[in-house]
Amino acid sequence: MTIAMQPIYTQTVGSGGAASITFNNIPQTFTDLKLVVSARTSRNVGVTDDFGIRFNSQNTTYSVTAIQGSGTAASSFRVTGASTVSNIITNSNASTANAFSSADIYISNYTSANFKSVIIDAVQESNGTESYQRLIAGLWQNTSAITTISLIPDNSFLQHSTFTLYGITKG
Amino acid sequence: MSMVWIASATATGSTSSVEFTSIPQTFTHLQIRVFAKTAGTGAFDSISMNINGGLGEARHDVYGTGSAVGSSNAATSFFIYIGGTAQFGVAIVDILDYTNTNKTKVSRSICGVDNNGSGLAALTSGLELNTTAITSLTFIAGVPNLAAGSRFDLYGITTSSVTGA
Numbered sequence: 068m069t070i071a072m073q074p075i076y077t078q079t080v081g082s083g084g085a086a087s088i089t090f091n092n093i094p095q096t097f098t099d100l101k102l103v104v105s106a107r108t109s110r111n112v113g114v115t116d117d118f119g120i121r122f123n124s125q126n127t128t129y130s131v132t133a134i135q136g137s138g139t140a141a142s143s144f145r146v147t148g149a150s151t152v153s154n155i156i157t158n159s160n161a162s163t164a165n166a167f168s169s170a171d172i173y174i175s176n177y178t179s180a181n182f183k184s185v186i187i188d189a190v191q192e193s194n195g196t197e198s199y200q201r202l203i204a205g206l207w208q209n210t211s212a213i214t215t216i217s218l219i220p221d222n223s224f225l226q227h228s229t230f231t232l233y234g235i236t237k238g
Numbered sequence: 239m240s241m242v243w244i245a246s247a248t249a250t251g252s253t254s255s256v257e258f259t260s261i262p263q264t265f266t267h268l269q270i271r272v273f274a275k276t277a278g279t280g281a282f283d284s285i286s287m288n289i290n291g292g293l294g295e296a297r298h299d300v301y302g303t304g305s306a307v308g309s310s311n312a313a314t315s316f317f318i319y320i321g322g323t324a325q326f327g328v329a330i331v332d333i334l335d336y337t338n339t340n341k342t343k344v345s346r347s348i349c350g351v352d353n354n355g356s357g358l359a360a361l362t363s364g365l366e367l368n369t370t371a372i373t374s375l376t377f378i379a380g381v382p383n384l385a386a387g388s389r390f391d392l393y394g395i396t397t398s399s400v401t402g403a
Contacts, residue, residue, distance in 0.1 A: 074240045076402030090402040103267065103395075105334040105341070136300025136309030136361065165369055169334050169346040190298075190346045190363035196311050198298040200361045202348075227340045231266075231397045233240060 097234030119151025152205035251386030265394030274388035275321030316364020327351030
């Protein structure tokens with residue numbers, strides 16, 4: 068029986084925080100990858116912060132298109148020429164206490180010789196009017212198979228932030 | 239095995255809510271997959287989700303209706319959009335780290351319904367301030383009832399003991 072979704076790696080941030088999270092030596096035996104993230108950063112202004120994902124330590128040729136809700140307004144934006152698949156929303160340390168963001172990051176055909184396409188749904192919650200939801204389509208213009216993934220916040224990830232990488236296998 | 243079916247609840251047409259109780263504490267994340275509509279008259283409807291019988295503190299969303307986009311908020315329970323008078327809608331709800339007592343409980347869903355000329359698609363979120371582990375979930379339609387055939391499937395999701403660092 069083929070296991071369709073299998074946890075590969077999990078990292079949990081300890082009391083010292085983490086400037087970034089990296090998954091190395093990603094097996095090349097799956098079809099797609101899925102990252103599940105529950106995070107909070109050390110930023111002390113506003114309710115949100117962002118993080119990006121970087122493949123194989125390469126910091127060029129990333130872009131995103133996104134739709135966003137703020138709790139009161141919907142908008143859309145695009146970023147090109149970025150150093151990561153960027154603008155993945157997360158909770159800042161000025162947001163509601165003990166609230167961590169929730170994100171699902173899907174990376175399709177990660178071993179193929181195509182450019183790498185990503186779809187992300189991410190939310191951060193705060194006990195107030197302002198909170199953000201983002202649906203992001205991302206692209207890495209590189210044909211290499213993905214062997215490492217780094218998650219890089221604008222500010223450090225805080226303790227209890229969790230990150231799990233899953234391998235998805237087609238039939 | 240990382241995604242394990244826990245339980246299902248199917249509406250009969252005479253119920254306004256479905257509940258999952260005694261949720262096992264042996265997983266890391268929960269996912270609820272919903273196929274549902276109400277007996278309402280609109281193109282879509284919404285149902286709330288209560289955690290451990292609580293009312294929740296905040297919910298937010300971003301949505302599109304085919305002719306408009308918007309974002310809303312309320313100081314109430316997390317909710318999802320489902321079908322109304324016509325088609326069944328679909329939602330996938332994720333609750334991460336549901337047993338972690340260091341975290342408030344944040345719910346996230348992609349959801350919506352299309353009726354071939356009307357409908358809505360949305361990304362919704364909700365906040366339960368209580369950090370207690372989740373042992374029950376209740377989906378509440380209120381008035382009108384959930385339509386017969388509406389189904390809610392609860393899954394538990396595991397993680398890895400290997401860090402890959």
